[in-house]
Amino acid sequence: MDVVAVSTSNLLDYLHDPSPRTLGRSALEWLDRLRKPTVVHVAGRDRSRTRAMATLLHGNEPSGLLALHRWLLEQHTPEVNMLFLLGGVYPAKIPPALSHRQLPYGLDLNRCFRQPFKGEEGAIARALLAELQRVKPECLLDVHNTSGTGPAFAVTITSDAAHQALASLFTNRLVMTDLRLGALMEYSEQEVPTVTIECGGSQEEQAHQLAYEGLVRYTSRADVLSQEKAEWDVNVLRNPIRVELAPEATIEYRLAPTGQADLTFPPDIERRNFGVVSPDEPLGWVGEKGLSILTAIGHNRAETMEQILRVKDGQIYPAQALKAFMITTNPVIAKSDCLFYAVKATGEPIF
Template sequence: MNALELPVIRDPRVEHADIAAWLQSLGGPVWLILEGEDTRRCRVVTTLLHGNEPSGTLALHRWLMSGPRPRTRLAVLLANVHGALSHPLFTHRHTVDGRDLNRCFRAPFEGPSGALARAIAHDLAALVPELVVDLHNTSGNGPAFAVATRRHPVIEALAGRFCERLVVTDLRLGSLMELPHEMPALADCPVFTLECGGALQPEAREVAEGLFRLLSDCLDPAALSSIPYLEVLVHPLRVELRPGASVVYAREPRPGVDLTLWARIDEHNRGVTQPDARLGWLGERGVACLTARDGLGRERVDELLEARDGRLHARRPLRLFMATTNSEIARSDCLFYAVSAVSEGSLR
């Protein structure tokens, strides 16, 4: 293993039962490295790329308190420690003067967030991992799911242990899971995101804790058997506001607003959204206030959504995910992702 750019704590021991005190003691972005039984192999878990997504950190803290000894070397990154510690705890996606770290993993790596992303990418290559799992919470409440940029047996075997859905995307946003396409050193490494569920859902921490236990106990993730049903959905579209468009969340339409989304639209993160379901209300611009471009840059919003008597509806049965009720995230990131309810493939 080559030298790492970020600080390293080897074989960490938790001395603070209070999560905030523990994070303060870390001082900032840091690698926690547990040597394990087989030091020739390394697995990586990254978490806290977003400071308001705590499940991975809470699970890690609890797991470390048990004094684990993993089967292989395990390197765990706590990335946006400063964002997580911004008051109130675990409510800020990033610091006030920062950028969304999970949009910075590609050139030109501008500003402090870009520099941190570049250091993380360098360290991942230096660790020579056989697997990278990036832990997140969903922006709204909903079930756990996995996201990857390609299909891979290790990804599918692990994802099938913790969720029922794997989304394979060709969108390129500058996220950590895209690094195998950017860095030859990681080209063959299975990298995927595990969205554990909403930040306030107890089940989300259980998913993250399960991942740490599995990576600690299992020597070969590719050999996992008895994988439950895993639905694989490919090429989701990212539904965003057009520049200058406005959005609010309410139970009735708001005048003078381009889009009023249903106050509990995150309920659509489960199951299939049928065309008769009302997603919200549209202003004078109609669906023109929205955009959904595919991986080739083609506009596809009219294939997904339509206006009916001033209301927003799905044009066909869709699976929605990452639907948020946070207007700040809706404006700065996206409203939700959508894909046809007909899956492209599945595993049993």
């Protein structure tokens, strides 16, 4: 029997062991029925333990929602209790559904999981953290789509055996970062193994399937924290540099620069994701302002750009062989979030 309750803070809705009747026939129908950020509890065979999974923290990243809806419709009984957190319901519901990362003029929810918990997004983040603290899960996943096309990977602030085992449920690529941005992934600092899963592009069917298959593994196994039982050997990329575009800078995606933008990338720049780019391969073009429109962030501080990029005859080249990822052709995300992350070709930190 479905149990639906509204939290005393009036910020969250709750579903307990939802039936197919509650869920609707499709994920979009379910999303249409959701009124608020929602917490879903599913009872497991072992009632003494709980695992948690967040998804839809960004309203335009559907793979986790699609996987969860499919899994709930199939009425699986998980090995342990499951806690599911659907955070970005409000932006996801803006027509057309699943097209808005965050509310217009709102904050990025996945940058609000730390003090001072600003605005409505901060209040939602704090409420979701309170649910985690109340339930005390043995581990936590945060399922996303990448901002561009490209292979799946995981991100964590710790790369020990437990985190690698969790990542391996979905992918063999794990990015370990010291950057702190206020993401839910930083819940790992509470000594709860926490991993972000980037399933691939939001429009890619293989990303949706990967999210579902990983969810099945996560919920059906008695042990998901032992590296001996990991799905794949994990390749760890350590402490990438985050390259950001200045707020006032302009960017275009064209085969050749028009002279109207500060930065121009080719339309197929996403093919560079997780590939090695040598120092003689151009990445794009800069205008008169050169590389001054870019900032490199490492270990939460600004770093010199000289070891990352160089300019020759208006074209941008890697200063050394690099492996880049999270490259996007969405200019909004390129400006509001970041252009890309990069490590050395070996996977080691640039600095």
